[in-house]
Amino acid sequence: MSQEKPTVLLEHYLKELKLPTFLREHRKIAELCGQEGTDYQTFLLRLVEREIQDREVRARERRIKAAKFPVIKTLDSFDFQAQPSVNQPLIRELMSGEYLDRKENILLIGNSGTGKTHLATALAFGACQQGRKVRFYSATGMVTTLLERREERQLERFNRQLERHELIVLDELGYIPFSKAGAELLFEVISRAYERTSLILTTNLPFEAWTEILGSQRLTGALLDRLTHRTHILEANGESYRLRESKKRTRRGTKKNQGEI
Numbered sequence: 001m002s003q004e005k006p007t008v009l010l011e012h013y014l015k016e017l018k019l020p021t022f023l024r025e026h027r028k029i030a031e032l033c034g035q036e037g038t039d040y041q042t043f044l045l046r047l048v049e050r051e052i053q054d055r056e057v058r059a060r061e062r063r064i065k066a067a068k069f070p071v072i073k074t075l076d077s078f079d080f081q082a083q084p085s086v087n088q089p090l091i092r093e094l095m096s097g098e099y100l101d102r103k104e105n106i107l108l109i110g111n112s113g114t115g116k117t118h119l120a121t122a123l124a125f126g127a128c129q130q131g132r133k134v135r136f137y138s139a140t141g142m143v144t145t146l147l148e149r150r151e152e153r154q155l156e157r158f159n160r161q162l163e164r165h166e167l168i169v170l171d172e173l174g175y176i177p178f179s180k181a182g183a184e185l186l187f188e189v190i191s192r193a194y195e196r197t198s199l200i201l202t203t204n205l206p207f208e209a210w211t212e213i214l215g216s217q218r219l220t221g222a223l224l225d226r227l228t229h230r231t232h233i234l235e236a237n238g239e240s241y242r243l244r245e246s247k248k249r250t251r252r253g254t255k256k257n258q259g260e261i
């Protein structure tokens with residue numbers, strides 16, 4: 001009983017201090033250190049190290065969850081040979097994340113299925129792993145959210161939340177034209193991010209066609225001016241990966257069928 005009491009109290013304090021790994025591991029490590037005859041400082045050091053390691057893992061998981069990636073993609077699963085138009089050395093350099101310290105942007109331009117979303121996700125996921133605060137949006141999702149926040153009179157608050165990120169992905173600009181209000185709100189986000197938060201933007205639209213999506217030539221000019229300054233432009237202009245893969249499958253299927261005949 002007398003031995004139980006300090007443990008109960010200790011566990012209560014550890015909970016209060018929010019040290020879950022201490023709580024979980026202290027008995028095991030105490031036993032281990034007892035067997036090894038290590039001193040008290042080493043025992044404490046081991047526990048503290050575990051707590052810190054676990055805390056980093058939890059923080060990384062939280063950041064990844066908060067980034068709201070639709071699907072997680074990494075560079076390991078990207079086949080550069082299938083898309084030779086992509087500047088592989090530049091992508092590899094960008095993975096270091098230094099562009100984020102310089103508040104530079106990345107623009108991925110190319111036709112559908114060429115891996116733009118995959119690369120944007122891999123870069124953003126890499127940034128998360130490095131401890132950066134990241135948020136992934138589809139461009140239309142962002143515009144819808146902006147319009148909703150404005151409706152709720154929460155726009156300023158939302159914009160300030162966005163500013164707390166180190167990287168914002170705006171995926172697939174160009175599939176749906178925006179309303180005038182939507183385009184203006186998006187412009188505000190991009191303006192406020194300028195030299196403050198890095199953006200990764202993917203689009204299937206060549207610059208000449210941006211006016212069609214954004215509506216106004218003046219707005220497009222101003223937006224491109226901000227977006228293309230301090231920006232790494234990556235082009236992906238090969239064949240659609242999906243199309244290529246399904247053609248391969250069809251070919252394999254045909255061959256198999258021919259073999260069977």
Ligand code: ADP
Binds near residue numbers: 114115118202
């Ligand atoms: P985009 O955004 O350019 O339209 P996606 O990135 O959505 O293209 O790619 C479509 C699908 O093909 C995704 O599942 C993606 O992971 C895959 N993909 C595209 N290019 C490659 C590639 N070079 N290597 C591996 N997978 C790829």
Ligand code: MG
Binds near residue numbers: 116118171172202
């Ligand atoms: Mg895409």
